[in-house]
Amino acid sequence: MILFTPKRPPPDGRTLVDQAVDAIEQAIDARILRPGMVLPSVRQFARDHRLSTFTVMTAYNRLVARGRLQSRPGIDYRVARPAPARPPAAAWEAPQVGPAWLLSDVFADHSMAIKAGCGWLPPDWHNEAGLQHALRQLVRVPVGQMASYGHPLGYHPLREHIAHHLGGYGLAADAGQILLTHGATQALDIVIRTALKPGDHVAVEAPCYANLLQILAMNGVIAHGVPRTPDGLDEDALDALAGAHPLRAVFVTTVLQNPTGASFTMAGAFRLLQLAERHDLLVVEDDVSRELLLEPAPLLAALASTRRVVYVSGFAKSVMPSLRVGYLLCEPNLLRRCAQTKMSLGLTSAEIMERTACQVLRDGRQGPYLRGVRERLGQAHDQTCQRMREAGFEIAHEPGAGLFLWARPRQALDHPGGAIGLAARALKAGIWLAPGAYFYPDRRDEGWFRFNVAYSSAPALWAFFREAARNPE
Template sequence: MILFTPQRQAPDGRTLVDQAADAIEQAIQDRILRPGMALPSIRQFAHDHRLSTFTVMAAYNRLVACGRLQARPGIDYRVARREAARPSAPAWQMPQVGPAWLLSDVFADHSVSIKAGCGWLPPDWHNEAGLQHALRQLARVPVGQMASYGHPLGYQPLREHIADHLGGYGLESAAGQILLTHGATQALDIVIRTALRTGDHVAVETPCYANLLRLLALNGIVAHGVPRTPEGLDENVLEALARAHPLRAVFVSSALHNPTGASFTMAGAFRLLQLAERHDLLVVEDDVSRELLQEPAPLLTALASTRRVVYISGFAKSVMPSLRVGYLLCDAGLLQRCAQTKMSLGLTSAEIMERAAYRVLRDGRQGAYLRSVRERLGQAHDQVCQMMREADFEIAVEPGAGLFLWARPRQTPAGPQGAVGLAARALQAGIWLAPGAYFYPDQRDEGWFRFNVAYSANPALWAFFRKAAAAGA
């Protein structure tokens, strides 16, 4: 059953997942696929349409989430039966825009076609061959080897691989200094819970990673914003804060910063570390996007040491978000306490996922895959920056690499809601935006948005902004 012809570079910017889901939806509406009918298996649909199984799985699961398909795990997918007596609910209802929306609803709803504000690579960009090979290898591991909770620090071969890999960046470490976690965000949470106490003061970049702000607030930590500059942080502001408040730590992203895409220069890195030394500040380096760099950027932990810096990273950007494997690297004393915190929060991390990540990283395909992703992201940056200039947008930094651009319309949205209000109206048009207000401790709204370049080349996105500007939004 051939339902459509995939377009690898669709004129309207739709991904292959979008195209597959739309084709199945249309077939259901046209009664080609009737209630209760079984769809082709994921493998068969992928073969018939020359798609990856990951693409088909994402399309099927999207339609399950929308209520159009019903999944019978391990058996099949069928067209959902509609009960005549029950009024049909809409496939998607617009959530209330707010910080919780950015941190939860944006992950929960898969029906919006333009995800310009999301924080991940498109599903069909992932290393399918490497992932499938890793999962096949993992399936041959005797269950007895994976039946226990695993080591508190995490799967040792992966920790050894990480230590070897970081050595290539000049960061000398050992497996015993590395703690594996349930993603990099959990690593941040563990460090906050372990190294800080309720009421402590810390410095964060402005703008900064939105989840970090929520983690600090949940733990009762007072966050002070320090402007991000082209070289790193505004040291004058940080110096003034360190003199005015009992700062304990500073949280930074050294490479391809989320949300601006900027990276530290060597001069900026040295000035920050010198300031941290003068004021005895713990530096927490969030470095999840380094593998997407086109050009090298300073690694703070390599320039200083784990006595001064805690290093955090993960594989959501370089392997796949759903693996949920992250890690932290720090000195022995803090690491032991972090391991205790991890065990208190949820015992060990998922060794089966750590094994899968290890096999992907050790597979010979990963290097070529990352080179391809960097090239595609570079092309996306060029394209989206051009579209932004044509739409009269101000771009804070043009990194040419990584996922993100930080930009705003030169005609700042009018009204008390500003960019947040514009994001709410965008949802009505099927567009997810990430307003800049959610990346500031004080939630200031200066009209900025975070754009994911891999999802932002859709002409409909920029048509929306032009229409909003023409209407004096």
């Protein structure tokens, strides 16, 4: 059976394997090859079409991977039978807004046309050239160098790079003090599981990173909110809280806080560290957005050393969320215990991802890329704040940098269901909003929302708020 005549040299870059795959697929689609029919053996197909057996074997295996052929090793290849017809997809329904949706389901939900409440950069903002170059370099690495589980602390060259980078911020560290993790969120989980126990009391910012609240709750740790201010934490509230409860730790985001976008001032940082020293509190510093900052800001771990501070960061904001590479830095004894926790939870972290991150960070494209991102975010802040002022929003703070704004539309105060009710209404219109209630330990709903400025330019978003103002439900 002759299905095609190979063209040499291949036209338009279509290799001989590509030509064979296309010919067989066309024969299947035209019903020349029917479901269940046995194909010629690899040697026979190669002789009939004047191809190498390697070319035919590669083509057959590619068609197996695509589900067009079935393979019985050592026996034959035959045309795969079509999969049973699936029932028609149900009509789309808006998901139910809630903490579970915000923290997990939303990552699998691609139905939202406008993601004003999300926590990451748009896909077309990423350093595509740097990432592609890193992946090309990765495929050149011999498989044997990546076949094992890797070091418990993570890929050493990346840890060296991180240590050198942090030195530029005044934080003296070496690679042996750094533990790589599956994202910064896992780093927080590892610290909580290692340094705390069920029933312990901790202070968190109010509002704070929503996933942190879930991690603390799952580990049985009791979280108390301390108001976040544009300068840092409300020190009087933290001092009173430490006097009322046996606090073990305080969790803070130093710069471009999620969700308010606020950054600590130097005075605010010193006051927090003084309180931590007075009450013997472990300070867990979440610092994932520093690379998006326009100007210098305090780094607690550099001011107080890792004796008092556990430093957590990652590359979801500066490189790419799906890379899932984070890290923590702390004093040696705690680091050893954190490494044991990491190994107990899931063995080593993914060295392939760590190698990719290392290559991106060492490539000369990352610096100019980040400068461009900071500029675009600054413009997005200006535009979003202007739209909010025109719409009568209350803006808690205007950082001018980073991803987030914390703002309150008057519609949320008028809406019968508050911000949560307004967010549920927005979902039906294909708009994802992040209600402020999910960022507070006590789930208070005071009408606030977290806005991602990189996703807040769509006219339909502001048309929705205008309509909600005219017709509160």
